[in-house]
Amino acid sequence: MTADEPSGGPSVEASSPASGEVSGGVADERRRRPGGRTERVRKQVLEAVQAELAERGYDALSMDAVAARAGVHRATVYRRWRDLGGLLADVFDAASADDWQPADTGSLQGDLAALNHESQSSLTAQLPLVPALIAASFRSEEAARGVQHLWEDRYARCEAIVARAVERGEIPAGTDARALLLAATAPIYHHLVLLRAPADPDLPEQAARTAVLAARAGAFLRPDPS
Amino acid sequence: MTADEPSGGPSVEASSPASGEVSGGVADERRRRPGGRTERVRKQVLEAVQAELAERGYDALSMDAVAARAGVHRATVYRRWRDLGGLLADVFDAASADDWQPADTGSLQGDLAALNHESQSSLTAQLPLVPALIAASFRSEEAARGVQHLWEDRYARCEAIVARAVERGEIPAGTDARALLLAATAPIYHHLVLLRAPADPDLPEQAARTAVLAARAGAFLRPDPS
Numbered sequence: 294m295t296a297d298e299p300s301g302g303p304s305v306e307a308s309s310p311a312s313g314e315v316s317g318g319v320a321d322e323r324r325r326r327p328g329g330r331t332e333r334v335r336k337q338v339l340e341a342v343q344a345e346l347a348e349r350g351y352d353a354l355s356m357d358a359v360a361a362r363a364g365v366h367r368a369t370v371y372r373r374w375r376d377l378g379g380l381l382a383d384v385f386d387a388a389s390a391d392d393w394q395p396a397d398t399g400s401l402q403g404d405l406a407a408l409n410h411e412s413q414s415s416l417t418a419q420l421p422l423v424p425a426l427i428a429a430s431f432r433s434e435e436a437a438r439g440v441q442h443l444w445e446d447r448y449a450r451c452e453a454i455v456a457r458a459v460e461r462g463e464i465p466a467g468t469d470a471r472a473l474l475l476a477a478t479a480p481i482y483h484h485l486v487l488l489r490a491p492a493d494p495d496l497p498e499q500a501a502r503t504a505v506l507a508a509r510a511g512a513f514l515r516p517d518p519s
Numbered sequence: 520m521t522a523d524e525p526s527g528g529p530s531v532e533a534s535s536p537a538s539g540e541v542s543g544g545v546a547d548e549r550r551r552r553p554g555g556r557t558e559r560v561r562k563q564v565l566e567a568v569q570a571e572l573a574e575r576g577y578d579a580l581s582m583d584a585v586a587a588r589a590g591v592h593r594a595t596v597y598r599r600w601r602d603l604g605g606l607l608a609d610v611f612d613a614a615s616a617d618d619w620q621p622a623d624t625g626s627l628q629g630d631l632a633a634l635n636h637e638s639q640s641s642l643t644a645q646l647p648l649v650p651a652l653i654a655a656s657f658r659s660e661e662a663a664r665g666v667q668h669l670w671e672d673r674y675a676r677c678e679a680i681v682a683r684a685v686e687r688g689e690i691p692a693g694t695d696a697r698a699l700l701l702a703a704t705a706p707i708y709h710h711l712v713l714l715r716a717p718a719d720p721d722l723p724e725q726a727a728r729t730a731v732l733a734a735r736a737g738a739f740l741r742p743d744p745s
Binding site for chain 1 (some may be wrong): 575576577578579646647648649650651653654656657658663666667670692698701702704705706709710712713714715716725726728729730731733735736737738
C-alpha cells in the first residue's frame with residue numbers, strides 16, 4: 294500500500310503526516326520542525342524497520358541494521374528511539390496518525406464489505422510484515438501495547454459504521470458495535486494469516502453479509518436476547 | 520494442553536499416536552517399531568521443536584538446538600528429519616494424527632460453542648507457540664503446507680457439526696459448512712492472536728450464536744440468496 298491508501302487493517306504506514314500522541318521526546322522534536330529534516334529521518338527509519346521486519350523477521354531486527362538500511366547515523370537512531378521497543382512503538386504510532394475513516398456507502402452491508410475489501414487488499418500487500426508484527430507483539434510488551442492501541446483506534450473509528458446503520462433503522466438500537474465489527478472482519482484475517490489460504494475474492498462480501506444478517510437477528514444485542 | 524486434550528484449534532501435539540501420512544522414510548521407520556524407541560525419540564524431538572519455538576521463536580530454531588534439548592544425537596535428527604522443513608512438517612503431521620472429533624451436544628449452538636471453548640483453551644495454553652508457527656508458515660513452504668493441511672483436516676472433521684444441524688432441520692440444506700465454520704471460529708483467533716486482547720469468556724458462545732443466527736437467515740447458502 295502507498296501513503297495515499299488508508300486502511301482499516303493493521304497497516305503500518307510510516308509516511309502518514311505526524312499527529313496525535315507520540316511517546317516521549319520524539320513528538321517534541323518533531324513538532325519543532327514539522328515536515329522538515331526530522332520528519333524525513335523518522336520516515337526513513339520507520340520504513341527501514343518495516344522492510345527489515347518483512348525481509349528478516351522480528352528476531353533478526355536490530356537498531357544497527359535499521360540505521361544502516363535507513364542511511365541514518367546509528368547515534369541518531371539510538372538517541373531518538375532508544376531501543377527496539379521505542380522503534381516499534383513509533384511504527385504503531387505513525388500508523389495511527391492518519392485521518393482514515395471507513396467508507397460511507399449508504400448501507401451496513403456496503404460499509405462492511407468496503408472495509409473488508411480494504412483490509413484484504415492491504416493485508417495481502419503487506420503479508421510478509423504480518424508475522425513479524427505478530428511475533429513482535431508476543432515478544433515485546435511495548436509492541437503488544439502498540440498493536441492493541443492501533444487496533445483499538447481502528448475499531449473505534451469503524452464504530453461509525455454501526456451507528457449509521459442503527460440511525461437508518463437497518464439494525465436494532467443496542468447493537469454492540471465492537472462485537473459486530475469483530476464478526477464482520479475476523480474471517481479475512483483468519484483466512485489469510487492463520488489458515489494461510491489464498492485470498493478469496495468473495496470473502497469480503499460474504500463476511501459482511503453474515504454480520505448484517507446476524508445483527509438483524511439480534512446477535513449483537515446486549516444484554517443477551519436469547 | 521496435554522496429550523489427553525484434543526483440540527479443534529491449531530494444536531501441535533507431538534505425543535499423539537503415530538498414524539496417517541508422514542513424509543518420506545520417517546513413516547517406514549516408525550512402522551517397523553510402533554510404540555518403541557523410534558516413537559519415543561520422535562516424541563522427544565517434536566516436543567523439543569515446540570519448546571524451542573515457544574521460547575526462542577522461529578528465527579532462532581536450529582536442528583542442533585532441537586537435538587540438544589531433546590537429548591538425541593544430532594546425527595539421528597539430521598538423518599530422520601533432514602532439515603527444519605522436515606521437522607516442522609512432522610510437527611504438523613503429528614498434530615493431525617489423532618482421533619479428535621468435535622463434541623456432539625445436540626444443537627448447532629452447543630456444538631459451535633464447545634468447539635470455540637476448546638479452541639480458546641488450547642490457544643490460550645499454547646499462546647507463545649502461535650506466533651512462531653505463523654512465522655514458520657510465512658518463511659517455509661513446507662511449514663505453510665503443513666499448516667494448511669492441519670487446518671484443512673480440522674475443519675473437515677468439523678463439517679459433521681453442520682451436517683448434523685442440517686439433518687435436525689436447524690439450518691437450511693445447502694448451507695456451506697466451511698463458510699459457517701470460518702465465521703463461527705475466526706473471532707476467537709482474531710481476538711487473541713491479532714488484536715492481542717485478553718481472552719473474553721463470553722466470546723465462544725457469542726461467536727457461536729452469531730454464526731447460528733446468520734446460518735438460519737441463509738448467510739451461508741450457495742448460490743448467494745441475496
